[in-house]
Amino acid sequence: MTAELMIGTELAAEMVANAATRAGRLRAETGVQPCLATVLVGDDPASATYVRMKQNRCRKAGIESRSVVLPAATTTAELVAELAKLSNDPSVHGILLQHPVPGQIDERAAFEAIDPGKDVDGVTMHAFAAMAFGEPGFRSCTPGGILRLLQAYDVPLSGAHAVVIGRSPILGKPAGMLLLASDATVTYTHSRTVGLPDIVRTADIVVAAVGKPNFVRGEWLKPGAVVVDAGYNEGNVGDVHFAEATAVARLVTPVPGGVGPMTIALLLEQTVDAAQAQSETAVQPVAGLA
Numbered sequence: 362m363t364a365e366l367m368i369g370t371e372l373a374a375e376m377v378a379n380a381a382t383r384a385g386r387l388r389a390e391t392g393v394q395p396c397l398a399t400v401l402v403g404d405d406p407a408s409a410t411y412v413r414m415k416q417n418r419c420r421k422a423g424i425e426s427r428s429v430v431l432p433a434a435t436t437t438a439e440l441v442a443e444l445a446k447l448s449n450d451p452s453v454h455g456i457l458l459q460h461p462v463p464g465q466i467d468e469r470a471a472f473e474a475i476d477p478g479k480d481v482d483g484v485t486m487h488a489f490a491a492m493a494f495g496e497p498g499f500r501s502c503t504p505g506g507i508l509r510l511l512q513a514y515d516v517p518l519s520g521a522h523a524v525v526i527g528r529s530p531i532l533g534k535p536a537g538m539l540l541l542a543s544d545a546t547v548t549y550t551h552s553r554t555v556g557l558p559d560i561v562r563t564a565d566i567v568v569a570a571v572g573k574p575n576f577v578r579g580e581w582l583k584p585g586a587v588v589v590d591a592g593y594n595e596g597n598v599g600d601v602h603f604a605e606a607t608a609v610a611r612l613v614t615p616v617p618g619g620v621g622p623m624t625i626a627l628l629l630e631q632t633v634d635a636a637q638a639q640s641e642t643a644v645q646p647v648a649g650l651a
């Protein structure tokens with residue numbers, strides 16, 4: 362079997378074009394300029410690259426991008442204060458804190474300092490609860506992008522056995538919740554899981570989000586499985602051994618060109634959603650009192 366590739370690039374381009382149209386309309390009709398604030402702590406080169414990619418794509422879509430870069434020695438209190446300031450700034454509609462943050466920072470405390478209405482990256486507990494209950498709300502961008510991709514390729518989710526490898530707060534955990542909310546039967550696995558290959562072999566859908574290059578081997582896969590590679594390792598190498606997986610699976614996401622572009626497209630889409638929602642709830646000036 363040679364797997365069909367689930368390409369994210371084209372779908373992502375459509376989503377970005379749609380976000381750009383909606384941003385332009387919002388600007389024309391209400392004067393509101395959608396704005397995403399990106400917050401980068403420290404000098405990790407890969408994180409800096411991802412943030413730059415997000416800023417560039419925002420600009421191309423007519424979304425303002427405001428950049429906050431903090432030193433590697435930033436404390437939790439300093440980062441929380443910065444995020445609280447952005448949360449209270451009415452000209453900022455979405456906030457992205459690039460993960461991971463340096464080890465001395467309590468990342469959960471930092472994420473929770475983001476106003477849930479501006480959490481366009483879906484990292485707060487508020488967003489997580491909405492994903493878990495299948496309620497409307499912002500989605501974590503990579504998991505939300507994965508679901509869009511699976512839907513675009515008509516992958517049946519209801520009743521499917523999905524094995525998620527990895528339990529990070531921005532990837533594995535919310536991916537499992539979104540699949541569960543779509544009626545998949547979800548098994549979470551992680552670094553302490555015993556007998557991982559045998560568990561993966563029972564999966565109709567595999568979501569690999571471990572951060573280890575070529576970790577998932579072809580012999581672990583059930584013939585005809587759907588394989589989503591959410592790895593973003595150095596050198597654009599995924600978590601799945603691509604050549605082996607395509608020989609066994611029915612559908613596979615490539616790296617690059619699969620899940621990555623969907624992540625950024627959903628971030629832009631949710632930023633425009635946030636700007637629109639905030640424009641609708643903003644206090645309007647009372648006529649004659651301006």
Ligand SMILES: Nc1nc2c(c(=O)[nH]1)N[C@@H](CN(C=O)c1ccc(C(=O)N[C@@H](CCC(=O)O)C(=O)O)cc1)CN2
Pocket residue numbers: 411412457458459460461482502503531593597616617618619620621622623624625
């Ligand atoms: N706060 C967050 N932090 C991180 C997230 C996230 O969604 N929110 N995700 C990852 C990395 N990431 C975005 O930050 C990311 C990684 C890769 C890509 C991407 O589009 N990759 C391309 C290839 C790269 C290239 O073209 O040079 C691809 O797969 O085609 C987007 C986003 C960690 N942190």
